Structure formats: structure tokens, C-alpha cells
Amino acid sequence: MNPQTRRNFLKTTGCLTIGFSLAGMSAFPELLHPVQELPGGLRRHPAVNAWLEILPDGRLRVFTGKIELGQGIRTAVAQMAAEELSMSMDLIQVVIADTDRTPDEGYTAGSGSVVNSAMSVRYAAAYARQKLLELAAEYLDVPITGLWIENGRIGTANDTRGISFDTVLDGRRITDTVRPPVQLKARSDRRVIGKPVARKDIYYMAAAEPVFIHNMRFPGMVHARVVRPPSYGAVLKRMEENLLKKEFPKLESVVRDGSFLGVLSEDEYTVIKAQEYLKKNAEWDQEKPIPEIENEKLPEYLLSLPATDETVENEGSDPENDTDIEWIESSYFKPYIMHGAIGPSCALGLYKEDRLFIWTHSQGVFPLREALSGLLDIPAEHIHVQGVPGSGCYGHNGADDVAADVALLARAFPGRHIRLQWSRTEEHQWEPYGSAMILRNRAILSDRGRITHWKYDLWSDTHSQRPGGSAGKLLPASYLRKPVTDNSFGFSGGGYRNAIPYYQIPNRYVKAHFFRGPLRVSALRALGAYANLFAMECFMDELAVHAAKDPYEFRLMHLNDPRAREVMQKLRNRTSTASHPEDTGIGIAFSRYKNTAAYCAVAARVAVKDGKIQLQKMWSVIDAGETINPDGLKNQTEGGMIQSASWTLREEVTFTPEGISSTDWNSYPIFRFGDVPEVEVTIIDRPDTPPLGAGEAAQGPAAAAVANAVFHACGKRIRRLPLEKYL
Structure with missing residues (x-):
């Protein structure tokens, strides 16, 4: 296959995959700072093509396994790539949290998105820059130190137009992995990192444009609601499905699996009213799941519970039994608090041809896929989980649970997209709280x-x-x-x-x-x-x-x-x-x-x-x-x-x-x-x-x-x- 044919082939497929090794290479050593240790994300996924794709038109597609929670990770990741490859932010496309496309980075948690994910993108982009310069020097038959790189093009000082990344790669598929040292741009050369860059999603929010998973719609989609038990541990005893369908003729389906109960209709108002009807008319067996505790006595009650002890630190001497020493003491209490996401949890699902598709604002699409695999007994490779930003949550709220709800309903009602959104009451009552x-x-x-x-x-x-x-x-x-x-x-x-x-x-x-x-x-x-x-x-x-x-x-x-x-x-x-x-x-x-x-x-x-x-x-x-x-x-x-x-x-x-x-x-x-x-x-x-x-x-x-x-x-x-x- 000649080079021109290879380029045409790659343009048809839509991207060029890059992953390579530059061990020992040091272009512009006086300008660049070598990094000896790679971030955790890149150590787990060392191939550059896990993080970057150079498209035939010179734009860059960047991948992160983290979800956008409002922390601005999409912008930070784009800044990293734009800086190291000397590209405009407008030329960077960021793909977030997709089990079919992005690296598995676990949960978006612990203030680790920039440290692990964004820095992995940065080092991969720096590696890519070095390789592109090396290939361009070979293609142009000039020293690498005389080249410039800008917005998807590389050239010499006497050539202001340069050649495209596509020309430089010439159809080659580079598959090596990143190994240190990596040469990052010097502080004096940075133009994007360290600068304020506006988040585009903020503009769309302010303009009331569709941003969140709550805004997603598909043709022919049905809406769903789940009927929650009145309390923890309650068991569904009886519900009259015939009476329900007679009361709400627009219902498409009623799904029951044990005490899990859901209703579906093309009309969202119908499922909301059906949910309310079942809350009043379904019969449940329940015991009081929560002890009768006066609010003021909650600390004393929690202290009375069996506890497992763990010594966290024991450093130095302990004069506990010295009665001549005065200890200063104080006790504090924090109650249970909730995430209180402004937008209640929401998810969409589709079960079709033995494959499950889930759209979710979960903070961990890969762990969620594994959990859904166990819940539904479906191979994980048959489940595609796509992360979509939700309306605000730092921590584990109901996002995973509503995804599990819609997955169960999608399997029971295949072939149609299903949208399920919790109510405010559901969110407040059923989300996992922060411990007292x-x-x-x-x-x-x-x-x-x-x-x-x-x-x-x-x-x-x-x-x-x-x-x-x-x-x-x-x-x-x-x-x-x-x-x-x-x-x-x-x-x-x-x-x-x-x-x-x-x-x-x-x-x-x-x-x-x-x-x-x-x-x-x-x-x-x-x-x-x-x-x-x-x-x-x-x-x-x-x-x-x-x-x-x-x-x-x-x-x-x-x-x-x-x-x-x-x-x-x-x-x-x-x-x-x-x-x-x-x-x-x-x-x-x-x-x-x-x-x-x-x-x-x-x-x-x-x-x-x-x-x-x-x-x-x-x-x-x-x-x-x-x-x-x-x-x-x-x-x-x-x-x-x-x-x-x-x-x-x-x-x-x-x-x-x-x-x-x-x-x-x-x-x-x-x-x-x-x-x-x-x-x-x-x-x-x-x-x-x-x-x-x-x-x-x-x-x-x-x-x-x-x-x-x-x-x-x-x-x-x-x-x-x-x-x-x-x-």
C-alpha cells in the first residue's frame, strides 16, 4: 500500500491512533523539563492512544475516564493537551467516561482528576509532540531543533505554513507506549497552562441550553418511574395491576420483580400519576427500620452501637495515668447530611439485541458496568455505559442506583429507550448520606x-x-x-x-x-x-x-x-x-x-x-x-x-x-x-x-x-x- 493510499484509508476511518516510545530522546533540552515518573493513570494505561487521537483534519481528540462534575475536568484536560501540542483550545475535543472509548480510571473522587487523569493526558501529549517533531525532521530532512509546531502543523523557520500532522504521519500507525523520561514544556514557554480559560459548559448552563443528562431525549423514548417502598426493608405484598392499567390506559408496561416495581409510558405525566397511585394503594409488609431515637440523643445512641476499633496513629508517650497532668478536652458532633443535588438523579437505558446501553452521571462508569453485569447476569462486554454530566454532586448520590433501576426496566421492556428520573422526595429519602x-x-x-x-x-x-x-x-x-x-x-x-x-x-x-x-x-x-x-x-x-x-x-x-x-x-x-x-x-x-x-x-x-x-x-x-x-x-x-x-x-x-x-x-x-x-x-x-x-x-x-x-x-x-x- 503506497503512502497516499494509506492516508486516504486513515481519513476514511476518521482518526490516527498514536502510541509510541521516545526513551532517551530529548528535543530542545534547554527548553523542556524532563519528568521521570508517570502519573498513576498513565502507568495503568501506558499507550498514548488510550489518551489521544489525532484526527485527519489536524484536530485532537482527548480521552479521560473521569466524569465532569462541575470541577472543570473537561477544560483542564483540554488545556493540558493544547499546551503540550501547541494547539488552540478550539481544536481539542474531549471525550469523557465511556466504557467503549476511554481508559478505565475508576471513580472521579478524592480530588484526583487533575493529578492522575489530566496529567496523564499532558504527558501523553508531550510524548506525541516529540514524536511528531522527530518524524517531521525526517520528512523535511532538517534538524529537529529548527522546527516549530502550531495548531496541527509543523514547519521550519523559513516556512510559515508548514506541513500537517497528517502529512507527517503519512499513514503510519505508531503503537509503542509512553516511557519516562517525558519532556514537558518549560514554564517560560507555557501559553495555556496557568491561564484562566473559560468553561464552555458554564455558558450553556447560563443560556439554558441542554447540558445535563436530564436534558437527553431519544425518538420513541418512554418515561419510567419506580415505586419506592415506604421505608428501608419493606416488602411488596400486593398491587392490583389490572386496576392500575384501567386507571391509566396510557401505561405501556408495569414491571415487577419481587418488591421492585416500575411503570412505563410515552407520557411522563402518566407515569408520575401512576407512581403516586401505587404509593397509596400498593400494600407493603414493613417493620420499623429505624430505632426510635430523639434527635438530641443521636450521639448517645450511636456511641451505644457495637464498634470496631482501629488505631490510626500511636506516636510518643501516653501520660494517661498521670493525675498531675491537666488534659484539656472537647467533644464535637456532626449529624447525617445529604448531597442534596439540585437535579434529582436520572438515567437512560436501552436493551437491544442482547446488549445494554446506559447513560448515567455516575462517578464511575467502569465500576458501574461491573455492578450491572452482576445485577442482571449480563457479560460486562455486552454493557456500554456512557457518562453524561448531571446537575451537581460531589460524592456517591443516587446516580448509580437510578442507573440500576433503568437497567432492570430496560431488560424487561427491550427495544425502546427508557428515561427514568427520581423525584425530589426520592432523592432526599433514598440517596446515601454522609455519616454522622x-x-x-x-x-x-x-x-x-x-x-x-x-x-x-x-x-x-x-x-x-x-x-x-x-x-x-x-x-x-x-x-x-x-x-x-x-x-x-x-x-x-x-x-x-x-x-x-x-x-x-x-x-x-x-x-x-x-x-x-x-x-x-x-x-x-x-x-x-x-x-x-x-x-x-x-x-x-x-x-x-x-x-x-x-x-x-x-x-x-x-x-x-x-x-x-x-x-x-x-x-x-x-x-x-x-x-x-x-x-x-x-x-x-x-x-x-x-x-x-x-x-x-x-x-x-x-x-x-x-x-x-x-x-x-x-x-x-x-x-x-x-x-x-x-x-x-x-x-x-x-x-x-x-x-x-x-x-x-x-x-x-x-x-x-x-x-x-x-x-x-x-x-x-x-x-x-x-x-x-x-x-x-x-x-x-x-x-x-x-x-x-x-x-x-x-x-x-x-x-x-x-x-x-x-x-x-x-x-x-x-x-x-x-x-x-x-x-
Whole structure:
């Protein structure tokens, strides 16, 4: 086959696949920085064609296994590729979370999207640039150092037009894999990374254009609703299908499998009314699944449950039995809180010719595929799961469950696209919540006001029951005629995330106690770090008062890390130069997320008047290493502070023995637009250091900053959330 024929063949197929090795090659060594270790995503999927496709027209298609949750990963990934291949952002197309096309990157969680996925794209693109330059030098018979590369073309200094990537590749299929060292662009040459780049999806949201999975429609599609049990563990005893169809003649189908019950119709209003009818008329056997607990007694009840103990840290001496030593003690409590996604969970499904197609806003399309395979006994290779952005959620809400619902319905009603959207009540009642936590601090101060001993005990349920390939973790699985169950505890480590102080304390003892609580729980943004840092940083404020130290100085005297000290010092400068009204209080807090990711310090100003807390302003200083998109980092930090403030001041899941009682925005209040404080974020950019996960850095310190501000405004130390309830 001659080269021209090969090019035509590749143009017909639509793309060129690239994956190659450049071990030992170093074009422009004076301009480029070698990277010796590849990111985790690229180590698991080392072929360049797992991340990139160069299209015949010179555009670039980029793949990421992560889902867009509002964190801006689509934009960050495009920036990485555009930078390393010197391309305009308009020439980059990003494909997200697709089991048929993208690398398996597990879950979009833990503030790891930029660190793992986006950086994998960056290194793959840098590798591709080097190979393209090498091939162009060979094609043009010129030294590689005399070439330029720009927007899908390569040329010499005397040739302003150059030749296309398509010409350079000349139909060749390069299949090697990436191996270090990789040559990244030097800081001085970067034009896209570190610059604010607008997210196109924000424009479409503001313009009310279709963006989310909720907007998807297919020709001939039917709508569906699932009839939920009245409470956990209820069993469907009887439903009159004939009466139902007589009442609603437009129903296409009624699907029942054990206690799993769904209705389908081309008319969405019909299935909504049929769902309401069945809620009133179907008969269920049920026991009260939740113990009768007074809300005020919830901490005591949780402490009474059997617990599994785990020593997290045991460093130094323990003078527990020395009666001459004075321990300073405080206890804190965080209730169950919910994700509260503004758009209720939604999914679409189609079962056709022994293949299942699912469209979902799940944070893990590959684990979901494995779980659906086990649920329906369908080979995983016969299931295609496509990620589509949903209306906001950081953590494990109902996205996987609604996908399981629609998968069951699609198998029972094949050949038609099915759209299933939960109601607000369903979302509030059935999503997995963030666990309630009890937190106890004890410390000893020296005569000079330094912490010499630190003891911390926490009680928590698990912080992740994501399916992870297990069908038994999906909500409808246990209601089937042949139920699928998984009673494993889940991820316990999330409970003690950030439980070890980042401060320099010589003697530290941290212990976790894990119980199984009465409510369904799973991953919520920052996992246990939110409550642990709330307790830790409030206690640091209390210790500063005991030591008669300024809150900033007290923290700084326990911090040796220069980067930690800098975020604190910059925060102090920001707040000290601002004017503060009388009768307000300033609270501060600090953390390094996971003790390995972004550094974040937060300050809050509140006024307490007539028994109400007025949150006026919040400041943050964040060091997330190299900043890819400063606007994106600011947005993440601002949003994290505001979300945390809403959790801290207002949010609490309520329940009775019959079930969840916080079923709407009145019984589960969140911040409205009028409640949002002024926010100010300062970024410390470190372009010569690796990027650090930042999406969950602000939640913990923001909570403590608000609580500490309340104390400094009115003198009342509130140790139980939500603050407004216990003021």
C-alpha cells in the first residue's frame, strides 16, 4: 500500500491512533523539563492512544475516564493537551467516561482528576509532540531543533505554513507506549497552562441550553418511574395491576420483580400519576427500620452501637495515668447530611439485541458496568455505559442506583429507550448520606503554650459504599425476587481522613471506632475530613484561648512546613488589611487535605444578632502546586467554602422510626442565593511543583472557620452541627 493510499484509508476511518516510545530522546533540552515518573493513570494505561487521537483534519481528540462534575475536568484536560501540542483550545475535543472509548480510571473522587487523569493526558501529549517533531525532521530532512509546531502543523523557520500532522504521519500507525523520561514544556514557554480559560459548559448552563443528562431525549423514548417502598426493608405484598392499567390506559408496561416495581409510558405525566397511585394503594409488609431515637440523643445512641476499633496513629508517650497532668478536652458532633443535588438523579437505558446501553452521571462508569453485569447476569462486554454530566454532586448520590433501576426496566421492556428520573422526595429519602460522626479531642499544653500531647477519638459509619463492581451495593438489588446483597462495610479509611494533625506535636494518639448506623451512608465530598477538621481546628482555636495566644500565631508555632506557613501568613495579611464592622467576629482554620494534597487556610467573618448567625465574608488562601486553570481553582475553592458553610450552619438529615422525614428543601434547608457570603480566594501558584488535588481542600477548614467566628463574635462555643440550631 503506497503512502497516499494509506492516508486516504486513515481519513476514511476518521482518526490516527498514536502510541509510541521516545526513551532517551530529548528535543530542545534547554527548553523542556524532563519528568521521570508517570502519573498513576498513565502507568495503568501506558499507550498514548488510550489518551489521544489525532484526527485527519489536524484536530485532537482527548480521552479521560473521569466524569465532569462541575470541577472543570473537561477544560483542564483540554488545556493540558493544547499546551503540550501547541494547539488552540478550539481544536481539542474531549471525550469523557465511556466504557467503549476511554481508559478505565475508576471513580472521579478524592480530588484526583487533575493529578492522575489530566496529567496523564499532558504527558501523553508531550510524548506525541516529540514524536511528531522527530518524524517531521525526517520528512523535511532538517534538524529537529529548527522546527516549530502550531495548531496541527509543523514547519521550519523559513516556512510559515508548514506541513500537517497528517502529512507527517503519512499513514503510519505508531503503537509503542509512553516511557519516562517525558519532556514537558518549560514554564517560560507555557501559553495555556496557568491561564484562566473559560468553561464552555458554564455558558450553556447560563443560556439554558441542554447540558445535563436530564436534558437527553431519544425518538420513541418512554418515561419510567419506580415505586419506592415506604421505608428501608419493606416488602411488596400486593398491587392490583389490572386496576392500575384501567386507571391509566396510557401505561405501556408495569414491571415487577419481587418488591421492585416500575411503570412505563410515552407520557411522563402518566407515569408520575401512576407512581403516586401505587404509593397509596400498593400494600407493603414493613417493620420499623429505624430505632426510635430523639434527635438530641443521636450521639448517645450511636456511641451505644457495637464498634470496631482501629488505631490510626500511636506516636510518643501516653501520660494517661498521670493525675498531675491537666488534659484539656472537647467533644464535637456532626449529624447525617445529604448531597442534596439540585437535579434529582436520572438515567437512560436501552436493551437491544442482547446488549445494554446506559447513560448515567455516575462517578464511575467502569465500576458501574461491573455492578450491572452482576445485577442482571449480563457479560460486562455486552454493557456500554456512557457518562453524561448531571446537575451537581460531589460524592456517591443516587446516580448509580437510578442507573440500576433503568437497567432492570430496560431488560424487561427491550427495544425502546427508557428515561427514568427520581423525584425530589426520592432523592432526599433514598440517596446515601454522609455519616454522622462523634469526635473527641484531648490535649496537654506546656507552660510555654505548646501542645505536647494530642489524643483524638472518632466514631463513624463507613464513608463509602460505592458499588465498586458489587451489585449488592445498588439500591434495587435487595428488593428483587432473587435479591443480591452485599453487607461488607465499605471503605473505613475515609472516616479518619485528616484525623492525624498536620501540626508538629511530639506525642499523638488517634483512634477510630466504626459502627453501623441506622441510615444508608456513602461517600460525600471530603469524606471524614470535613468533620475531623471541624473538630480539630475548633479545638486548635480553644487551645489558643487556653494558651492566651493569637489564633494565627498558635498555629504557626506548630507548623514547620514552609508552604503551610505561607498560606497562613497570607491569610493573616488578607484579613488584617480588610475593614471589619463592629460586633463581628473573625474565625480561622487550616488544613492540608489528606495531609498530602492542597494546602488551604480559611477565614470567616460573622455577626450574631437577635439569635441569628449572619455569615458576611469568607477568605481562603490555597496552594495546590502548579495551577492549571486559576479560574477553575478559585471556583472550586469558592464553591467548597459555600457548600461547607451551608452544611455547617443549616443542614441535618432528620428521621423517624417510619423513615426519613427531611424530604424537601423546607425540611432540609440549604443556602439560598441570598445567604451566600462574599468570598475571596488567593492562589499561591507553584509552577515548578506538581499539581495537588484541590476539589475537597476547603470544606473542613471552612466549617471550623465559621464556628470559630461565631465564638469570637458572641463568646459562645458551639460544638454540635448545625450551628444555627444550637446557637
